[in-house]
Amino acid sequence: xxxxxxxxxxxxxxxxxxxxxxxxxxxxxxxxxxxxxxxxxxxxxxxxxxxxxxxxxxxxxxxxxxxxxxxxxxxxxxxxxxxxxxx
Numbered sequence: 001x002x003x004x005x006x007x008x009x010x011x012x013x014x015x016x017x018x019x020x021x022x023x024x025x026x027x028x029x030x031x032x033x034x035x036x037x038x039x040x041x042x043x044x045x046x047x048x049x050x051x052x053x054x055x056x057x058x059x060x061x062x063x064x065x066x067x068x069x070x071x072x073x074x075x076x077x078x079x080x081x082x083x084x085x086x087x
Contacts, residue, residue, distance in 0.1 A: 023035060
């Protein structure tokens with residue numbers, strides 16, 4: 001599995017370098033604008049790539065913030081120090 005992922009990443013990096021080389025040779029502004037539009041429109045919203053459980057956990061955390069259910073950094077560090085004394 002790792003080999004396939006590494007191979008895929010290598011192919012992607014190679015393709016990106018090829019595209020950069022091709023784009024560097026374009027001197028038509030309109031074409032460059034269209035390439036930019038295409039690339040910007042193809043960006044994937046990370047929210048749609050995470051699981052429903054992850055989305056729910058984020059929503060729950062944001063709701064906690066709205067309700068004031070938060071701890072300061074100092075409070076968190078104190079709790080960790082108390083919980084893991086001696087480590």
